[in-house]
Amino acid sequence: MRGFDIGQWSWALFEWARNPYYILIVIYIFGPYFSTEVIGDPVRGQEVWGYINGFAGAVTACMAPFLGAIADRVGRRKPWIAAFVIMMFPAILLLWFAQPGDSSLGIVTVAIALAVAGTGSAFSEVFHNAMLPSIVPYTRLGTLSGWGLSLGNGGALVILVAMLYAFALPATGLFDWSFLPDHVLFGLDTTSFEHDRISAPIAAVWLLLFAWPLLAFTPDRAGSGLTAREAVRTGLADVLRTIRSLSHYRNIAIYLGARMLFNDGKVAIMTFGMIYASGVFGWGGAERLLVGIFLTVFAVAGGVIGGWLDDLFGSKRAIVFTIAGNMVALLAAISITPTSMFFIDMEGLDQPVWDFAFFRTLPELVYLGISVLFALFITSAYANSRTLLARIAPEQEMTKFFGLYALSGQVTTFIAPILVAFTTGLFASQRAGMASILMLLGGGLALMAFVREERARTVDGAATAEQT
Numbered sequence: 159m160r161g162f163d164i165g166q167w168s169w170a171l172f173e174w175a176r177n178p179y180y181i182l183i184v185i186y187i188f189g190p191y192f193s194t195e196v197i198g199d200p201v202r203g204q205e206v207w208g209y210i211n212g213f214a215g216a217v218t219a220c221m222a223p224f225l226g227a228i229a230d231r232v233g234r235r236k237p238w239i240a241a242f243v244i245m246m247f248p249a250i251l252l253l254w255f256a257q258p259g260d261s262s263l264g265i266v267t268v269a270i271a272l273a274v275a276g277t278g279s280a281f282s283e284v285f286h287n288a289m290l291p292s293i294v295p296y297t298r299l300g301t302l303s304g305w306g307l308s309l310g311n312g313g314a315l316v317i318l319v320a321m322l323y324a325f326a327l328p329a330t331g332l333f334d335w336s337f338l339p340d341h342v343l344f345g346l347d348t349t350s351f352e353h354d355r356i357s358a359p360i361a362a363v364w365l366l367l368f369a370w371p372l373l374a375f376t377p378d379r380a381g382s383g384l385t386a387r388e389a390v391r392t393g394l395a396d397v398l399r400t401i402r403s404l405s406h407y408r409n410i411a412i413y414l415g416a417r418m419l420f421n422d423g424k425v426a427i428m429t430f431g432m433i434y435a436s437g438v439f440g441w442g443g444a445e446r447l448l449v450g451i452f453l454t455v456f457a458v459a460g461g462v463i464g465g466w467l468d469d470l471f472g473s474k475r476a477i478v479f480t481i482a483g484n485m486v487a488l489l490a491a492i493s494i495t496p497t498s499m500f501f502i503d504m505e506g507l508d509q510p511v512w513d514f515a516f517f518r519t520l521p522e523l524v525y526l527g528i529s530v531l532f533a534l535f536i537t538s539a540y541a542n543s544r545t546l547l548a549r550i551a552p553e554q555e556m557t558k559f560f561g562l563y564a565l566s567g568q569v570t571t572f573i574a575p576i577l578v579a580f581t582t583g584l585f586a587s588q589r590a591g592m593a594s595i596l597m598l599l600g601g602g603l604a605l606m607a608f609v610r611e612e613r614a615r616t617v618d619g620a621a622t623a624e625q626t
Contacts, residue, residue, distance in 0.1 A: 208579025304465020
């Protein structure tokens with residue numbers, strides 16, 4: 159991270175600490191395991207996972223205005239980040255106890271744990287993002303943002319490789335490579351899927367271990383002297399005034415509306431993509447880890463490339479490109495089954511095309527190639543999204559609009575998983591559930607056509623804009 163000081167480097171490193179929770183638990187390991195093994199039916203599993211994430215999103219949405227108000231008013235952010243890390247730790251650990259054949263009580267326990275962990279993750283992100291404009295020059299916002307996301311994916315990559323080596327490949331018994339352990343390490347019981355469930359304790363300990371550089375080295379704003387209650391009361395009033403003032407900030411309002419839609423779509427792709435593939439292709443733990451490693455490498459590249467393109471060509475162009483790319487990739491992904499590609503049934507597609515133990519058919523390999531586009535586009539879009547707000551919000555009210563940015567990213571997080579769950583159950587089809595995500599991406603793309611990459615400013619209480 160050439161050119162960044164230790165405080166800026168530590169800000170980016172917090173993504174290394176926090177992102178493995180989402181990548182391991184929600185995307186690649188625990189979510190697909192829960193859907194295919196705990197629930198036991200891929201279609202029903204996708205539906206239940208959707209409603210669980212919808213419940214977690216609803217909890218987050220209810221708390222969003224209060225936490226956003228606190229972020230905007232208390233001044234100091236690091237104590238709140240520390241509190242959310244401590245809140246997440248036991249909730250993530252609890253997921254270890256989700257075993258195959260669990261009763262409805264077990265499902266409820268998982269839902270509550272995910273709601274707590276997801277809320278903590280979401281609002282640690284609120285305070286973390288709010289620190290960005292105050293620790294790095296405007297011209298390097300995109301680069302530092304992209305580096306942060308790349309480090310987050312890099313941390314997950316380290317864990318995925320370690321789990322593949324220590325647990326997944328030895329559990330298959332398919333390889334006699336000399337460098338592999340003869341048995342699953344630490345005596346984990348593969349019959350009860352402990353080699354998958356161990357992802358929860360690993361993510362929890364990793365978070366606790368690597369959150370400390372941010373708390374130790376990144377400079378924080380001075381405290382405002384307000385208590386949490388005072389911050390909520392005054393902050394909410396300020397948020398309401400800001401929302402009302404959006405009539406003067408039409409450009410920012412359109413962007414926040416667009417982001418609500420396309421961000422929900424991106425999150426849904428990550429949440430359900432591996433669940434969909436596991437159900438359609440029957441992928442197990444080893445396949446999911448291999449895919450996770452493969453795609454995380456591209457996600458690391460996506461953060462760096464996205465930040466570079468952002469600084470070079472502008473945030474809006476980068477965002478529009480990635481949304482459109484995600485839509486094309488999603489349409490291609492749902493067109494593939496073991497016996498069809500691009501919605502066309504073909505003879506012999508389910509036959510092996512090479513001798514490797516995994517991903518032996520052409521549809522599986524094509525799906526992997528399409529998933530690379532998801533990894534590149536989604537990571538890039540995350541970096542581009544927060545830097546676009548930093549480019550168009552009034553400089554003197556940056557924190558206030560980052561509060562609204564966080565609010566817009568959280569108040570609708572329950573919509574996408576519930577939409578996928580509902581359409582999956584309605585049509586008894588994983589493909590139909592995934593297809594519903596296109597509506598969110600398309601709506602966001604349409605609204606982005608009306609967004610201008612211009613700096614807004616307030617003069618005598620009215621909003622104007624100046625070309626950046």
